[in-house]
Amino acid sequence: xxxxxxxxxxxxxxxxxxxxxxxxxxxxxxxxxxxxxxxxxxxxxxxxxxxxxxxxxxxxxxxxxxxxxxxxxxxxxxxxxxxxxxxxxxxxxxxxxxxxxxxxxxxxxxxxxxxxxxxxxxxxxxxxxxxxxxxxxxxxxxxxxxxxxxxxxxxxxxxxxxxxxxxxxxxxxxxxxxxxxxxxxxxxxxxxxxxxxxxxxxxxxxxxxxxxxxxxxxxxxxxxxxxxxxxxxxxxxxxxxxxxxxxxxxxxxxxxxxxxxxxxxxxxxxxxxxxxxxxxxxxxxxxxxxxxxxxxxxxxxxxxxxxxxxxxxxxxxxxxxxxxxxxxxxxxxxxxxxxxxxxxxxxxxxxxxxxxxxxxxxxxxxxxxxxxxxxxxxxxxxxxxxxxxxxxxxxxxxxxxxxxxxxxxxxxxxxxxx
Amino acid sequence: xxxxxxxxxxxxxxxxxxxxxxxxxxxxxxxxxxxxxxxxxxxxxxxxxxxxxxxxxxxxxxxxxxxxxxxxxxxxxxxxxxxxxxxxxxxxxxxxxxxxxxxxxxxxxxxxxxxxxxxxxxxxxxxxxxxxxxxxxxxxxxxxxxxxxxxxxxxxxxxxxxxxxxxxxxxxxxxxxxxxxxxxxxxxxxxxxxxxxxxxxxxxxxxxxxxxxxxxxxxxxxxxxxxxxxxxxxxxxxxxxxxxxxxxxxxxxxxxxxxxxxxxxxxxxxxxxxxxxxxxx
Numbered sequence: 276x277x278x279x280x281x282x283x284x285x286x287x288x289x290x291x292x293x294x295x296x297x298x299x300x301x302x303x304x305x306x307x308x309x310x311x312x313x314x315x316x317x318x319x320x321x322x323x324x325x326x327x328x329x330x331x332x333x334x335x336x337x338x339x340x341x342x343x344x345x346x347x348x349x350x351x352x353x354x355x356x357x358x359x360x361x362x363x364x365x366x367x368x369x370x371x372x373x374x375x376x377x378x379x380x381x382x383x384x385x386x387x388x389x390x391x392x393x394x395x396x397x398x399x400x401x402x403x404x405x406x407x408x409x410x411x412x413x414x415x416x417x418x419x420x421x422x423x424x425x426x427x428x429x430x431x432x433x434x435x436x437x438x439x440x441x442x443x444x445x446x447x448x449x450x451x452x453x454x455x456x457x458x459x460x461x462x463x464x465x466x467x468x469x470x471x472x473x474x475x476x477x478x479x480x481x482x483x484x485x486x487x488x489x490x491x492x493x494x495x496x497x498x499x500x501x502x503x504x505x506x507x508x509x510x511x512x513x514x515x516x517x518x519x520x521x522x523x524x525x526x527x528x529x530x531x532x533x534x535x536x537x538x539x540x541x542x543x544x545x546x547x548x549x550x551x552x553x554x555x556x557x558x559x560x561x562x563x564x565x566x567x568x569x570x571x572x573x574x575x576x577x578x579x580x581x582x583x584x585x586x587x588x589x590x591x592x593x594x595x596x597x598x599x600x601x602x603x604x605x606x607x608x609x610x611x612x613x614x615x616x617x618x619x620x621x622x623x624x625x626x627x628x629x630x631x632x633x634x635x636x637x638x639x640x641x642x643x644x645x646x647x648x649x650x651x652x653x654x655x656x657x658x659x660x661x662x663x664x665x666x667x668x669x670x671x672x673x674x675x676x677x678x679x680x681x682x683x684x685x686x687x688x689x690x691x692x693x
Numbered sequence: 694x695x696x697x698x699x700x701x702x703x704x705x706x707x708x709x710x711x712x713x714x715x716x717x718x719x720x721x722x723x724x725x726x727x728x729x730x731x732x733x734x735x736x737x738x739x740x741x742x743x744x745x746x747x748x749x750x751x752x753x754x755x756x757x758x759x760x761x762x763x764x765x766x767x768x769x770x771x772x773x774x775x776x777x778x779x780x781x782x783x784x785x786x787x788x789x790x791x792x793x794x795x796x797x798x799x800x801x802x803x804x805x806x807x808x809x810x811x812x813x814x815x816x817x818x819x820x821x822x823x824x825x826x827x828x829x830x831x832x833x834x835x836x837x838x839x840x841x842x843x844x845x846x847x848x849x850x851x852x853x854x855x856x857x858x859x860x861x862x863x864x865x866x867x868x869x870x871x872x873x874x875x876x877x878x879x880x881x882x883x884x885x886x887x888x889x890x891x892x893x894x895x896x897x898x899x900x901x902x903x904x905x906x907x908x909x910x911x912x913x914x915x916x917x918x919x920x921x922x923x924x925x926x927x928x929x930x931x932x933x934x935x936x937x938x939x940x941x942x943x944x945x946x947x948x949x950x951x952x953x954x955x956x957x958x959x960x961x962x963x964x965x966x967x968x969x970x971x972x973x974x
Binding site for chain 2: 352364368369370373376377569571572585586589590591592593594595596616617618619620622623624626630631632633634636637689690691692693
């Protein structure tokens with residue numbers, strides 16, 4: 276008997292039993308076994324050093340990492356701005372108008388998952404996620420950036436983050452539980468926060484308020500796509516999580532929905548065994564033709580460089596010597612002297628690993644200027660087609676639109692007028 | 694008047710010192726009755742001193758600093774004025790910033806306080822990296838503005854007595870400078886720009902500014918041409934001014950290349966082309 280035939284027979288048997296049974300998993304029912312947690316494989320000490328090198332604690336709070344000052348912590352600082360906490364601008368005379376403008380423009384990095392109890396996640400998934408970040412949280416503006424790390428480094432970091440996690444045994448579930456799990460996801464209004472790609476959409480009825488509106492909004496943005504659950508977690512741990520989220524992760528915004536073990540197991544069964552289609556990704560937008568109208572630096576600056584670019588590629592002499600990870604270095608990146616904060620800076624190029632300076636407008640074999648290539652690479656990354664050797668920009672943020680890239684290309688083609 | 698080349702900073706000659714002494718004599722002497730503007734400047738400077746002691750969100754780079762730091766905003770404005778061909782305005786704006794930072798730090802260029810004593814503890818505490826960076830940036834704007842004004846300024850930051858500075862700003866721009874004054878100012882600018890060259894000499898903005906200054910001295914036009922040609926070949930010309938200087942340097946020796954550089958100047962300058970790219974007489 277082939278594997279597929281055996282699987283078909285098992286499913287027929289499961290469905291038959293589901294149609295006439297009334298109880299959950301019992302020794303008499305056919306069941307499927309969901310795997311136990313797997314141990315980490317990497318070197319913990321090297322992982323600890325790498326977490327420091329990549330400055331993970333400038334976005335993620337808590338867990339095994341030492342806290343950094345708020346002014347160096349992207350998420351805390353942004354949150355302070357949104358919360359109206361003027362202390363974060365210590366010493367700067369920020370007008371009410373400026374404050375309002377910041378709050379209007381600040382759309383990302385005001386919330387990120389903490390590292391508290393990060394060991395609940397499967398090390399193998401953490402490892403692959405670090406190598407090839409996916410959009411885990413569809414409603415969160417930013418996502419894990421694609422860092423310059425190799426397989427061994429990803430493995431070591433995953434091992435360090437798995438510290439303190441206990442082993443979880445395998446879990447047996449039945450087909451009836453899968454069906455019940457779907458019903459529970461609907462009745463508990465899980466779709467109010469979570470999406471589950473690749474299955475019949477969950478009803479989006481909002482959950483009953485369990486916290487402040489601000490917290491609820493943050494919870495919504497942190498809610499992962501349930502498509503990934505079976506990769507990120509061991510099934511047994513999901514059951515524990517669903518029953519008492521805060522017991523596993525004290526700072527979680529996931530509400531306690533008071534599930535029994537049977538209910539939690541049923542939901543887990545659905546999350547792990549529901550037939551799911553592929554996760555949809557955006558395609559790579561078509562490259563638009565050059566604009567015929569004049570495009571000046573002011574337009575490109577306002578629409579592109581001042582969006583996210585200049586936060587990481589800024590002029591160090593205006594910021595106490597800190598030009599951001601894309602200029603003076605950080606997040607594991609060596610300083611590359613890229614300054615996107617001014618016309619002159621943009622035209623001054625970057626330093627390669629050997630310290631030699633190159634233009635940001637050098638063309639590749641297809642005649643695409645490097646600046647455009649990195650913007651398009653981000654579009655490709657979002658489509659699941661990372662470009663070897665090129666990190667898409669903006670790093671960890673949504674790709675710029677085809678129209679914005681068209682502006683940049685047109686500006687370059689017109690001789691980069693001020 | 695001697696100008697040193699090959700990235701060696703020119704040093705002050707006897708002639709320079711004589712000129713500086715003459716300038717010092719020309720500046721108004723300290724009076725007991727200080728003008729109101731002085732106190733305003735001093736208050737502003739003290740405010741700046743306090744504001745620059747603390748740490749704001751350095752992680753946000755320029756986004757936060759340029760939104761909330763008045764000194765940085767003024768300096769940024771000076772840079773925009775300079776880029777747009779308003780060298781006179783840029784010079785005055787940068788000069789104001791330079792002095793206000795100097796007041797806040799309480800140090801002269803060589804690190805001593807103005808009474809000539811050793812640096813005070815307070816002064817040392819305040820002399821942080823950020824202020825030094827802004828101060829250097831202001832000096833860069835002044836030097837480049839001096840070059841673009843072809844030396845039609847009379848200013849040396851550390852020779853003007855504090856009390857006379859506001860008046861000195863008004864007098865800094867000369868309508869009809871003598872040749873000696875022009876030469877002295879251009880030499881000061883070249884010295885300043887030489888001192889600012891990074892150790893590896895590979896900062897396109899600094900290189901282009903340095904070349905602009907070198908181009909004002911007939912003996913050093915070849916070096917200026919070499920620097921700009923290198924930048925242009927690598928597509929690292931930072932702005933229209935660099936192309937303008939290149940076009941001027943090539944004019945008469947390679948008119949085709951000069952015209953090409955002038956065309957790049959007009960492309961890069963955009964709406965400022967008429968102020969930046971017109972041929973010198």
